[in-house]
Amino acid sequence: MGDRVPSEFLVAKRWDYCSEAILRSTGYGALFGSLSLFLFGKRWMRLVGIGASAGAGFGLGVSECRASFNRATNYDPDRILVVPHGTKVQADGTPRH
Numbered sequence: 001m002g003d004r005v006p007s008e009f010l011v012a013k014r015w016d017y018c019s020e021a022i023l024r025s026t027g028y029g030a031l032f033g034s035l036s037l038f039l040f041g042k043r044w045m046r047l048v049g050i051g052a053s054a055g056a057g058f059g060l061g062v063s064e065c066r067a068s069f070n071r072a073t074n075y076d077p078d079r080i081l082v083v084p085h086g087t088k089v090q091a092d093g094t095p096r097h
Contacts, residue, residue: 006089014068021068022061029057 036049
């Protein structure tokens with residue numbers, strides 16, 4: 001029973017991946033948009049370039065997150081442990097009594 005994984009851990013793992021993907025994509029977008037500092041002369045055009053690139057990065061992160069939730073899981077259903085609400089779970093996935 002030690003190799004079974006509670007379903008809450010699988011969802012938490014996906015949310016961790018999603019938050020990382022969104023932050024990473026937004027950061028890369030803002031970094032790419034900072035190139036507008038060298039391309040455009042007016043201050044408002046520079047800010048628009050950074051904001052648009054960060055927004056595009058955020059959108060890519062959200063779509064990557066949505067795809068990870070819609071993707072078919074690679075988990076074996078026999079390894080998923082369904083635990084009743086309110087039950088404490090140990091780190092190895094076994095219910096604590």
